[in-house]
Amino acid sequence: MGSSALKKQARIKRKKRIRKKIYGTQERPRLSVFRSSKHIYAQIVDDTRGQTLMAASSVEKVVKEQPKFDDKVAEANYVGKLLGARAVAKGVKKVVFDRNGFLYHGRVKAVSDGAREAGLNF
Numbered sequence: 001m002g003s004s005a006l007k008k009q010a011r012i013k014r015k016k017r018i019r020k021k022i023y024g025t026q027e028r029p030r031l032s033v034f035r036s037s038k039h040i041y042a043q044i045v046d047d048t049r050g051q052t053l054m055a056a057s058s059v060e061k062v063v064k065e066q067p068k069f070d071d072k073v074a075e076a077n078y079v080g081k082l083l084g085a086r087a088v089a090k091g092v093k094k095v096v097f098d099r100n101g102f103l104y105h106g107r108v109k110a111v112s113d114g115a116r117e118a119g120l121n122f
Contacts, residue, residue, distance in 0.1 A: 015101030022098050023047050031083070031095040031120070033111050035102050040076045042083045042111050044095060054090060056083035076107035080114020088119045097122045 001009075024030025024047040034041040043055035056079050057063070063082070069075040087095070095115075102108045112122065 011101040013101075018098065018101060022096055024096055024098075028094045028096055029053055029092060030098045031112075031115060031122075032098040033100055033102065033108050035076075035100075035107050040072070040079050040107050040111060042079055042115075044083065044087055044092060053092065054083065054086045056080075056086065073107055073110045076110035077114040080111035080116075081118045082114075083111075084115035084118025084120045087115075093119070094121045 022030060024045050026046050026048055029044045029046045031042060031044050039058040041055070041057040041059075044053045045051070046053055058075050058079055060082075063075065063078060066078065069078065087093075097112055099108050104112075116122065
């Protein structure tokens with residue numbers, strides 16, 4: 001098994017361990033982040049209903065229309081701000097952060113920082 005497969009397996013193992021403890025409710029939904037090599041995706045999920053309340057990603061037209069970002073971290077921060085603004089507009093103030101097995105560093109941290117700047121409380 002290659003090293004990338006081992007890394008993915010370890011991430012999935014961490015994800016399962018984390019998801020046993022983290023659960024989003026209607027009052028405090030879960031902010032889930034997924035990071036691919038090119039893009040970043042974030043969504044706010046109500047686990048009691050099994051429903052995605054809102055989402056934002058770096059592939060959206062709104063993000064693509066912005067001036068070129070310096071790096072992927074700046075783009076991730078903008079995605080976090082965008083998702084946070086959408087959440088606050090819909091009345092969601094508090095969320096539970098789900099890093100989805102990724103380390104809380106770099107782009108994952110930038111999404112959470114952007115969401116906090118927009119007014120979300122973790």
